[in-house]
Each structure stands twice: as structure tokens, then as C-alpha cells.
Amino acid sequence: MxxxxxxxxxxxxxxxxxxxxxxxxxxxxxxxxxxxxxxxxxxxxxxxxxxxTKAALLEAVLVTRLERLREQAQALLGAADPGAALTGFFAHLVADAAGKLAIAGALQASGGDGTDAERASYALHAAVGELLTRAQEAGAVRADLGLDEFYALLIGASRGVAAMDLDETARDRMLDVVFAGLRPVDGEPRTS
Amino acid sequence: MxxxxxxxxxxxxxxxxxxxxxxxxxxxxxxxxxxxxxxxxxxxxxxxxxxxTKAALLEAVLVTRLERLREQAQALLGAADPGAALTGFFAHLVADAAGKLAIAGALQASGGDGTDAERASYALHAAVGELLTRAQEAGAVRADLGLDEFYALLIGASRGVAAMDLDETARDRMLDVVFAGLRPVDGEPRTS
CATH class of the missing domain: 1.10.10 (Arc Repressor Mutant, subunit A)
Structure with a gap:
């Protein structure tokens, strides 16, 4: 007791x-x-x-954050509108990125090896892959897009926003371009 | 003599x-x-x-590279198809990015302050801004897009490709998403 x-x-x-x-x-x-x-x-x-060590603390913070994101992604797998679930989660990740990049930068500076964070990253990557597949099966996202290039867009959008220090309005306009580009090209057959 | x-x-x-x-x-x-x-x-x-110093050499390499890109952007200002000129230059910058990021990383590691490279970056930024304006005036790119968020897409695409180590096919599919998203939304009035 x-x-x-x-x-x-x-x-x-x-x-x-x-x-x-x-x-x-x-x-x-x-x-x-x-x-x-x-x-x-x-x-x-x-x-x-x-x-x-400070590195151990920073890595635990990063892992907690990545696991929280993975749980959020998994919770969205049952969403009624898989396209909206995917773009909503994309926007959430990009909005969340500045903090994550700051923690990852501090971890690197502290000499942490980031092995646990890498594992948590893979798990998040896999969960995002499932969200992408659902959205493609629903015909909301072009079927020819692979997870690697989708993830490159996601990482890229996050880093681009941070690098240019975009405000919310500019960030939304940027995301609007990406989301418009994700939509199936006219006449493309649905995968489902 | x-x-x-x-x-x-x-x-x-x-x-x-x-x-x-x-x-x-x-x-x-x-x-x-x-x-x-x-x-x-x-x-x-x-x-x-x-x-x-090594930092001086690395900075000169980076400046040379940025100035070459700016010259290429300026040479495209008279292109017959401003939309194709913009997306072509975008693709060129993304393909060129791995080397540039490597040099910039080495410069940072060597303790260089990067002041000259920053100046060359601004000049490139301005030249890309002119290319964007031409493409928008020609109705090839949505008119509501500002240079900051366009540049965030450009930086982001470059870093996303590097982070995910995309091959050329995946990179092209990623760029295809961005370029599709840049096109004017149906019914949007042209700025010209």
C-alpha cells in the first residue's frame, strides 16, 4: 500500500x-x-x-510528444471523412512542429543519441501511412502518392513554416496549396 | 602585362x-x-x-552557388511561359538542395557567420519573388499566394526531399502535388 x-x-x-x-x-x-x-x-x-542527464530528459519529452501524436493519428482512423482527417492531422502536425523542432534541436545539442525518439518517429510515420491509405481509399487523395513523398511534404511544410517564421494566415495559405495539390486529378480512377 | x-x-x-x-x-x-x-x-x-580559413572557403562556395541560382532566376524573367518558368525553377532548386544544405551545414560546423551567404540568399529570394509575380500575372499561379508562403513551400520541399532521401521518381510526384496546388482555383479572377 x-x-x-x-x-x-x-x-x-x-x-x-x-x-x-x-x-x-x-x-x-x-x-x-x-x-x-x-x-x-x-x-x-x-x-x-x-x-x-539533460539528454535523457529531452529524449523523454520528445518521445512523449511523438507518442501523443501517434495516438491522435490512430484515433482519427475511424473518422467519417478520411480526407478531412488526413488534412486536419497534417495541419495539426505543422502547427505543432516549431516546439518539436526546438526540442529535437536541444536534444541534438545535448549529445543525446535519439534512439528512442527515432523509434517513436517510425511509429508515428506508420500511423500517418494508415491515415493516408484511408484517405486514398475514400478517393479524397490522389492514389499515385506514396507515403515517402507524402511524409516529405509533411516534414517540408513543418520546416518551411519554421524557416520562414510564417504567421497563421500565411501558414494556412501554404497548407491550402498542399491540400489542393493532394486532391485526385480529374478523371483519375478511385482506388476503392 | x-x-x-x-x-x-x-x-x-x-x-x-x-x-x-x-x-x-x-x-x-x-x-x-x-x-x-x-x-x-x-x-x-x-x-x-x-x-x-575553411569557413571563408565554404562561405565563398555557398555565395557562388546562390549567385548562380539568382542569375538563372533572372534569366527566366523573360520566359514565354511564366508558369512553366516558375515551376521549372522550383524543381531545379529542389534538385540542387542536397548539395546546398551540405555546404551550409559544413559552413555552420566550421563556425562561419554566413553574413555574405545571407545577403546572397536575400537576392535569390527577391528574384524568385519576381518569377512568382510574373506567373501570377499570367494567371498560372493562384493570385492569393504571398512570397513568404511560396518560399516556405520551396524551402520545405527541399528539406523534405533531403530528410526522406527521396529518389527522383518520388521527388517528381511530390513536386507534382505542389505544382497542382499552385494552380488558380476555378473561377478565381486573374490578377492581370
């Missing part, structure tokens, strides 16, 4: 540290682990007990 | 060093300055006389 409570406490601390770290590093702040501890209302020793 | 010949020789050496450096660093090779000297058939002292 006491052990269960301790475990629950530890998990709660871990969650709060991750949330604080995501907030700090996702905004591009080059913050110390002390700042994360302060925001999470835990002692610095507690942070280091959960995450022995 | 002797002076003129020496100057011509020096310029020839400079050109050969730049071409060799572009070849070496553009392929992502983390090569030494000695390797560049060898490829350019000049002594290492000659390389250092022209480019005192």
Missing part, C-alpha cells in the same frame, strides 16, 4: 517534470534543469533521479 | 579552388583543405592565400 502510493507519487513527479520540460524546451528556451525542477515543483535531485 | 597575367592566374586558381570545394563539400564529404587543393591542382598555400 505504502509502496503503491510511493509509485503513484513517483509517476506523478515524472509526469510533472515532463510537462514542465516540454513547456520550457518547446519554447526554444535554453533552460537549465534547475528551471525545469522549479516549474515542476520538485527538487533538482528528483529530476536527476528520473532523468540522469 | 606581367601583372595582368598574374591577376588572371590568380583568378583562374580561385575559380578552380571554388569548383573543387563545391564538388567536395557539396557531396557531404567532410574533407580537408588539402583535399580541395589536390583536386584544384594548386598548392595548399595558394588555397590559404585566397581563403584564409
Amino acid at each position: 505504502a509502496n503503491d502510493m510511493m509509485r503513484a507519487d513517483a509517476q506523478d513527479n515524472r509526469r510533472r517534470i515532463l510537462a514542465a520540460a516540454e513547456k520550457v524546451y518547446g519554447s526554444g528556451e535554453d533552460a537549465s534543469t534547475e528551471r525545469v525542477a522549479e516549474l515542476a515543483h520538485v527538487g533538482i535531485a528528483t529530476v536527476f533521479r528520473h532523468f540522469p | 606581367a601583372n595582368d597575367m598574374m591577376r588572371a592566374d590568380a583568378q583562374d586558381n580561385r575559380r578552380r579552388i571554388l569548383a573543387a570545394a563545391e564538388k567536395v563539400y557539396g557531396s557531404g564529404e567532410d574533407a580537408s583543405t588539402e583535399r580541395v587543393a589536390e583536386l584544384a591542382h594548386v598548392g595548399i598555400a595558394t588555397v590559404f592565400r585566397h581563403f584564409p
Whole structure:
């Protein structure tokens, strides 16, 4: 019983540290682990007990974020409008990208190897592939498009928005171009 | 006369060093300055006389490349088909991007500040803006698209291709999506 409570406490601390770290590093702040501890209302020793290095903390933040995105993608697999589900998720990923790129950059700078994050990336990639297939089967997206080039568009849109520091209106216009281009070419047979 | 010949020789050496450096660093090779000297058939002292640091050499390579692209963009301003000129140049930039990204990465790693390259980038940006305006005036590209989001697409497509390591076929399919999306929406009034 006491052990269960301790475990629950530890998990709660871990969650709060991750949330604080995501907030700090996702905004591009080059913050110390002390700042994360302060925001999470835990002692610095507690942070280091959960995450022995800054790289370990950053990687855990990135993995959490990628897993959350994968869960969101999977939740959309049953959507009534697979085309809208795909473009909606695309827009969500692009809007989310600045924080993700900041965390990935900090992870790289901290010397982390990113193996776990890479695994989480693959899982997200696979989930997006399923969303793409559904949208193509529904005739909402051109059937000749492969996942690799779709993913290149997704990564590219994210990095392009960050590189040009686009505001929301410009970002929406950019996405509108991509989404218009994804639609089946006239006369193309449906795959379903 | 002797002076003129020496100057011509020096310029020839400079050109050969730049071409060799572009070849070496553009392929992502983390090569030494000695390797560049060898490829350019000049002594290492000659390389250092022209480019005192590796960062200076890399920046000169990048500037040369950006200026060449800007000249190509400007040469296309008189094209009979402004829409094809814009998409053709877009495809050219994306195909050219892997080398450019490799050189820019090496420049950053060498500690170069990139001020000259930034200036050359702005000039290219402006030339692409003129190509976009021509294509919009010709009714080949949707009129509501601003240069910032167009440039985000361009940068994004380049980085997406590099990140996913797309082959030429996949790259063409990706570009096809972008180009289809650039076309005016049905019923949109022409700007010209």
C-alpha cells in the first residue's frame, strides 16, 4: 500500500517534470534543469533521479510528444471523412512542429543519441501511412502518392513554416496549396 | 602585362579552388583543405592565400552557388511561359538542395557567420519573388499566394526531399502535388 502510493507519487513527479520540460524546451528556451525542477515543483535531485542527464530528459519529452501524436493519428482512423482527417492531422502536425523542432534541436545539442525518439518517429510515420491509405481509399487523395513523398511534404511544410517564421494566415495559405495539390486529378480512377 | 597575367592566374586558381570545394563539400564529404587543393591542382598555400580559413572557403562556395541560382532566376524573367518558368525553377532548386544544405551545414560546423551567404540568399529570394509575380500575372499561379508562403513551400520541399532521401521518381510526384496546388482555383479572377 505504502509502496503503491510511493509509485503513484513517483509517476506523478515524472509526469510533472515532463510537462514542465516540454513547456520550457518547446519554447526554444535554453533552460537549465534547475528551471525545469522549479516549474515542476520538485527538487533538482528528483529530476536527476528520473532523468540522469539533460539528454535523457529531452529524449523523454520528445518521445512523449511523438507518442501523443501517434495516438491522435490512430484515433482519427475511424473518422467519417478520411480526407478531412488526413488534412486536419497534417495541419495539426505543422502547427505543432516549431516546439518539436526546438526540442529535437536541444536534444541534438545535448549529445543525446535519439534512439528512442527515432523509434517513436517510425511509429508515428506508420500511423500517418494508415491515415493516408484511408484517405486514398475514400478517393479524397490522389492514389499515385506514396507515403515517402507524402511524409516529405509533411516534414517540408513543418520546416518551411519554421524557416520562414510564417504567421497563421500565411501558414494556412501554404497548407491550402498542399491540400489542393493532394486532391485526385480529374478523371483519375478511385482506388476503392 | 606581367601583372595582368598574374591577376588572371590568380583568378583562374580561385575559380578552380571554388569548383573543387563545391564538388567536395557539396557531396557531404567532410574533407580537408588539402583535399580541395589536390583536386584544384594548386598548392595548399595558394588555397590559404585566397581563403584564409575553411569557413571563408565554404562561405565563398555557398555565395557562388546562390549567385548562380539568382542569375538563372533572372534569366527566366523573360520566359514565354511564366508558369512553366516558375515551376521549372522550383524543381531545379529542389534538385540542387542536397548539395546546398551540405555546404551550409559544413559552413555552420566550421563556425562561419554566413553574413555574405545571407545577403546572397536575400537576392535569390527577391528574384524568385519576381518569377512568382510574373506567373501570377499570367494567371498560372493562384493570385492569393504571398512570397513568404511560396518560399516556405520551396524551402520545405527541399528539406523534405533531403530528410526522406527521396529518389527522383518520388521527388517528381511530390513536386507534382505542389505544382497542382499552385494552380488558380476555378473561377478565381486573374490578377492581370
